[in-house]
Amino acid sequence: MLTAEEIQEIEHEISLVPYKKAACIEALKVVQNHRGWVSDENLKDTATMLEMTPHELDSVATFYNLIFRKPVGQHVILLCDSISCWVMGYENLRKDLMQKLEIKYGETTPDNRFTLLPNVCLGTCDHAPALMVDGDLYQDVTPEKLDEILSKYK
């Protein structure tokens, strides 16, 4: 069941577009903002509001990297794995990060604190390698800086 608040926010998104379906990505984002991810049940309820089939909505949801159809931890780390970061030593950073968190790409730490995902170029190749935690951008990241960054996210 979607909450009253979610329903209201989705209705607002619908009011901004010419037909209901056109609000579907925004609607999924509303649900995700409240819950961290979009479950099958939430997806079905959202689809009903948009007069879409769950299938149709899921095909949109799974197209976009930033819509999570699986549970994620409290904080999501996006590690840039594109060319400039690679050239600037991203592989060592990845190794360290995976060792520290004891997880691989797509996994969540057992304490549910972090999920680690690869991401395309974060648009800061002049300060590579780069990563993002919950939308905060970190530049020129060295393995030494990792502890300090991670400690900010409880």
Added chain:
Amino acid sequence: MGRKILTEHINVPGINTLEVYRKMGGYRSVEKALKTMTPEEVVEEVKKSGLRGRGGAGFPTGMKWSFLAKPEGKPRYLVCNADESEPGTFKDRVLMEKIPHALIEGMITSSYALGARTSYIYIRGELMFVLRILEKAIAEAYASGLLGENILGSGYSLDLHVHPGGGAYICGEETALLESLEGKRGNPRNKPPFPAVQGLYACPTVVNNVESIASVPWIVNNTGEEYAKIGVGRSTGTKLISAGGHINKPGVYEIELGLPVEEFLFSDEYCGGIWKGRQFKAIVAGGSSVPILPAQLFLKTAEGTPRVMTYESLSEGGFVSGTMLGSGGFIVMDDTTCIVRNTWNFSRFYHHESCGQCSPCREGTGWMEKILHRIEHGHGHMHDIDLLVNVSKQIEGNTICPLGDAAAWPVASAVRHFREEFEWHVKHPEAATQ
């Protein structure tokens, strides 16, 4: 010192606010265009300027604007492409983050020229912090009558929305972007019809890059003729170059088109040369989608002419010995860089980002990634190298959108220019990285 059109005031404290932006002469083009010029006159100036699309394809902006269909009773839209996710490219992000009003001013003046009443900025979903900066600037513009009903008493009204994407590189392709804006999967459409005829919600739409739109105010203020005086030949004006990789001074630089590439790469005013006293080995000069070039062929054409920063000069030699200016994303590599591993990284990227609509792109990018993985990890065969080139040829030109080409070119050019490195990897499986 080259002329600065977009970044002249980028270091002025507070330039992200409306107050300081206006103090530095901002929003003059809105006053001038809306109060003293007809929309057609604005289009004419942009045509005269010779401004070419800064998103990478370099299509003349004024010509695209004049192609915009104007059927009765249908709205027209201007959509700004701020989806910048091309690896190596980060100029639009810096511009929006530092001088958000430059884009908003350009959006107002350009929307007026095109007769749009509603316009959108589609920004990539990862950049939430830039989205907030833009939203704040837009709110300031509304509050001071630069957006909304009857702008500055001119009778022209405009609504401007920022729309964040959902995280998908392909949504930077203009028709995929429009699909996404309509709330669909970002699958590119077949062109023609071009968006100028059938775009957002099947209405005539112009899609332009952030930098293209931000260049319009200067053109309106100073005339297209003045703009065309900057640069060389058909490459007019200034261009933002994002420079990264193994150089001493990575960052975004505004250059006058026509600047010698050697000066850009080695002078202290720009990139400051290769870092750590190493040698310059190779470069990807227009964002990850363009062919890679070895140092010698980048600095000079095969005929020995020194290259300059123009669309024409960088593409001299075609795909055999040239490349493209593209989005102006420089990825510089020193002599410690492994081209095979680098090419594998490119391939992985394109395979992941293919939308999957066309089989040559969907399957071909996967194949190339697999073959490169094999070679890089010590399981490759000599015939794999030709197989790579073969697969890339099957993709090139056989797909709906240019992502297929963009995946094929880096591989084909890497093999063409660095074949011996691929062969070395095949012959030395023991040296493979795991």
